[in-house]
Amino acid sequence: MDYQNQYLSxxxxxxxxxxxxxxLYPFSSGLSTQCTKNITEYMIQYLGIDATNASEMCLKLYKxxxxxxxxxxxxxxxxxxxxYHSLVHGRLPYxxxxxxxxxxxxxxxxxxxxxxxxxxxEAHVAKVLSxxxxxxxxxxxxxxxxxxxxHKSNITDDARNSGEDGNDSALLESPIICKPFKIAFEEAFKxxxxxxxxxxxxxxxxxxLQTAIRMGLHTMVVGSSYRAKGVDYALESIHNIREALxxxxxxxxxxxxxxxxxxxxxxxxxxx
Numbered sequence: 001m002d003y004q005n006q007y008l009s010x011x012x013x014x015x016x017x018x019x020x021x022x023x024l025y026p027f028s029s030g031l032s033t034q035c036t037k038n039i040t041e042y043m044i045q046y047l048g049i050d051a052t053n054a055s056e057m058c059l060k061l062y063k064x065x066x067x068x069x070x071x072x073x074x075x076x077x078x079x080x081x082x083x084y085h086s087l088v089h090g091r092l093p094y095x096x097x098x099x100x101x102x103x104x105x106x107x108x109x110x111x112x113x114x115x116x117x118x119x120x121x122e123a124h125v126a127k128v129l130s131x132x133x134x135x136x137x138x139x140x141x142x143x144x145x146x147x148x149x150x151h152k153s154n155i156t157d158d159a160r161n162s163g164e165d166g167n168d169s170a171l172l173e174s175p176i177i178c179k180p181f182k183i184a185f186e187e188a189f190k191x192x193x194x195x196x197x198x199x200x201x202x203x204x205x206x207x208x209l210q211t212a213i214r215m216g217l218h219t220m221v222v223g224s225s226y227r228a229k230g231v232d233y234a235l236e237s238i239h240n241i242r243e244a245l246x247x248x249x250x251x252x253x254x255x256x257x258x259x260x261x262x263x264x265x266x267x268x269x270x271x272x
Contacts (some may be wrong), residue, residue, distance in 0.1 A: 001160060005037040010115065010241075011112075011176045011200075011245065011247040011248050011250070012155040012198060013112055013198055013199060013200050013218070014112065014113065014239075015040070015077075015088040015112065015113050015114070015115060015192070015194050015195070015198065015199040015200075016110065016112055016113070016114045016115070016199070016200050016202065016248075017114075017115050017117050017188070017192075017194065017199050017201045017202065017217070018114065018115070018116055018117065018138070018181075018202045019116075019117060019118055019202060019203040019204065019205070019208065019222075020116060020120060020128055020129070021118065021120060021128070021204075022128075022204040022205055022222075022270060023102070023204050023223070023238065024100075024103065024128065024132060024221055024238060025128070025132060025136065026099055026223065026237065027204070027223055029093075029096045029097055030096050031092050031093065031094075031096065031097070032227060034091075034092055035089065035092060036054055036058065036097045038087060038088045038089075038091055039056050039058055039068050039069075039088050040055050041087075041135055042084060042087050042088055042258075043057070043058060043068075043072070045080065046074070046079065046083075047077050048081055052087065054110070057136075061074075061075075062256045064089045065176075065178075066119065066178040066179055066180055066181055066184075067119050067176070067178050067186040069081075069084060069088075069176060070174040070178050071174065071185065072176050073175050073176050074172045074173060074174035074175075074176075075172060075258070081121075081144075081148075082121075085121040085123065085124065085144070087243040088099050088206060089120065089121060089123070090123075090128075091253050092124075094128075094131055095125060097128065097131045097132060098131070098132075099131065099132060100132045100133060101237060102132070102239055103132065103134065103238060104132070104133050104134055104137060104218075106239070106241060106242060107134065107137040107138075108137060109249065110248050110249065111249075112248065113139045114137060114139060114141065114202075115138060115139055115140050115141075115188075115194070116129075116138050116140070116141040116142060116143070116194045117142045117179070117188050117201075118141070118142070118143050118144075119144060119178045119179050119184075120143055120144060121143060121144045121145065122141070122143050122144065122145045123145075125141055125179050129141075132256055133248075136258060139192075140191075140192055141223075142187075142188045142191055142192060144178070145190070145197075146187075147177040147178065147184055147187055147189060148176055154268075171268070176193055179205070180207045180208045180210070180211040181211070182211060182214070182215065185212065185215045186215075186238070189215075196212075196215050196216035196217045197216050197217075198222060199217055199218065200217070200218045200219070200232075200245075201217040201218065201219050201220065202220045202222050202238070203219075203220075204221065204223040204224070206221070206258055209228065209230075209231055210223055210228070210230065215229040215233070216234050218226070219231045219232050219233070219234070220232060220233040220244075220245075221234045221238075222235045222238050223235070223236065224236065224239075233245065239257065
């Protein structure tokens with residue numbers, strides 16, 4: 001659907017790009033904490049990594065490579081992607097999530113196209129959206145499988161360029177494309193036909209947001225009232241989006257005003 005032709009956007013945004021985990025639902029749900037535990041257990045049980053070093057290694061790889069999975073691949077571990085995801089995400093406490101009709105209504109009422117952009121696998125994203133009742137709120141979903149259709153794409157040193165200092169050249173290459181690397185954003189823009197200068201990106205991750213800023217996106221940190229340098233907006237909860245950005249809804253109100261004005265003008269001409 002071409003929203004740009006149907007609505008006059010006072011905000012100037014043509015697309016809203018959303019992360020999923022700890023963005024569409026709160027960190028307090030416990031999914032992220034359990035996910036880290038599941039990854040560590042996978043490293044120990046299936047990759048033979050020493051239990052005394054696994055937690056520290058998990059965190060370091062996450063920091064260096066965007067996801068621990070990406071880091072494990074970069075340093076030479078070989079494993080099946082689907083098996084990894086089934087044990088890391090498949091055992092999450094999804095029962096902690098509840099349907100969110102408030103968020104559903106908010107998203108449906110915004111007359112701007114909405115796209116998911118997540119590092120997680122398709123099954124996990126679908127599960128979360130289904131539980132929250134948001135499965136029909138987004139035009140498309142960009143996830144692990146979308147960014148890694150063959151799982152063989154290499155991230156070059158230039159394409160990484162995601163750290164705050166913009167220099168990750170000392171890192172080994174990973175075959176996995178993921179946020180916060182520039183190449184992941186570039187792929188997302190191509191896949192969803194996104195103009196970054198007219199897109200607002202919602203994410204809980206500071207490093208993802210910093211890359212987004214360098215890529216020309218407008219940015220909204222979710223889950224915190226602290227707005228880091230360069231970030232445009234901050235939301236403690238995704239439910240506060242209307243208070244923070246009422247202009248997203250003014251696009252609809254404005255279009256209705258214009259439609260009414262046009263109908264009135266036509267009626268006047270006919271009567272004349």
